[in-house]
Amino acid sequence: MSASSIPRPLAISIGEPSGVGADVTLAAFARREALDLPRLFLIADPEMVARRAERLGLDVQLRTIGRPDECGSDPRFLDILPLVNPHSEGPGRPDPANAAGTIEAIDRGTRLVLDGAASALVTNPIDKKALYDAGFRHPGHTEYLAELCGNLTGEACQPVMLLTGPDLSCVPVTIHIPLADVPAALTEELILSTARIVARDLSTRFGLERPRLAVSGLNPHAGERGAIGREDEAVIRPAVEILRTEGFDVVGPLPGDTMFHPEARARYDVALCMYHDQALIPAKTLAFDETVNVTLGLPIIRTSPDHGTAADLAGSGAARPNSFIAAVRLAGRMAGIGAGADEDANAR
Known part of the structure; x- marks a missing residue:
């Protein structure tokens, strides 16, 4: 298969770092072979994700990449496209100082899909109160993505x-x-x-x-x-x-x-x-x-787990990755790169 024919990976935005976004992403990647997940990369602070993996006791190897087309060259690693704005880890403790990184992950993921570098965007949950405290003024993730896509394409949606x-x-x-x-x-x-x-x-x-x-x-x-x-x-x-x-x-x-x-x-x-x-x-x-x-x-494919940040579960290992796994698999199928439906894909 030529490099040009390899399906583009999914972009995953980290969401609220004090919530379970890192937890469910790491847990899903740990089961990637059994789940036959599409190729994906995480837009996040590598140090924050590494600390969460250590806290959870998950043996997931991380690797920093510079571009989406580097994703998946070594399937042993969860590839991370690093944020410019750093995230502190602090499970269960939302901090408005993390807002810039959270928004950056969404923005960059959206741009990468629009530019054709990624096939779809899977967004981990955000804490709207933490973002509001930092000046965010959109009702939610959905409305923000619509405005962002409209601004980037020049076409309202x-x-x-x-x-x-x-x-x-x-x-x-x-x-x-x-x-x-x-x-x-x-x-x-x-x-x-x-x-x-x-x-x-x-x-x-x-x-x-x-x-x-x-x-x-x-x-x-x-x-x-x-x-x-x-x-x-x-x-x-x-x-x-x-x-x-x-x-x-x-x-x-x-x-x-x-x-x-x-x-x-x-x-x-x-x-x-x-x-x-x-x-x-x-x-x-x-x-x-x-x-x-x-x-x-939207002009992009966007999926997300149906739950919130579940900050009370962050870092505990109790967060189930079921909905995140379903979101990744559905994004892959919508983009034409995922495996078929698997009734055993739920992580109970």
Whole structure:
């Protein structure tokens, strides 16, 4: 195989250094042969990762590289592209001084995928409070990546959060906003644009020729035809009707309390929910350790574990790498470089 035909590696951003990003990355790499993981490199502070590996008692050899194309030349080593801004280790102790390195890892990973040096970006979780204390002003990872990609490409993009697991795929139409702000933010155009992005990316990146979309209501019982709130009839139903006229396979608005039992889930490929917890509660309840966060609507492939930084578990060896492994494997499959699905890939 020529050098030009070797699949580009995955870029992994370290995330919050006081959390479990290093833990799950190291644990997954320690099992790389059994898991048949795609080639990958970590964007991180090598000294911080080395200290975490020692703390965890993991015999993982680390190597610093200067460019992504050096990745994987010796498969015994976890390759690390070093940060300019250093990270202190301190498991369980978030420090705003680490924010520059955390953002740098995301920025560099995004640029490398856009430039074609990496095939996809897998992001470890960030601590938004630590970033906010350092001046970060984005609601979350998803929104930051959308703005970053827009700035780098000159083309605005709408990020769509997809939580996908073995039994359920969900999309929250509104994402990181207070629940009290959802009714005002929920517009017909937002539902339409979200559904179009979901259908397009499920087709182009997941191979579903005509995805089946199920749209939830906002209010109890999907509003009882206007008796319990107006949004279901005034905003959601008209959007669903427009999508039908455009040729989409879509139903709704459906009561949120009857959408997620097994028989209901068999009738759709993805559920479009009206707010964050309406989507994430069923997704994480059904498969917390196997669910992956995928950002649709971007010019890059981005996946992430579905959990947070779990700072209370950092450095203890108790953090399970299941969701990280699933995120890496899904990113590889979406980029056309991963192994097939493996039901035994979960690290219990």
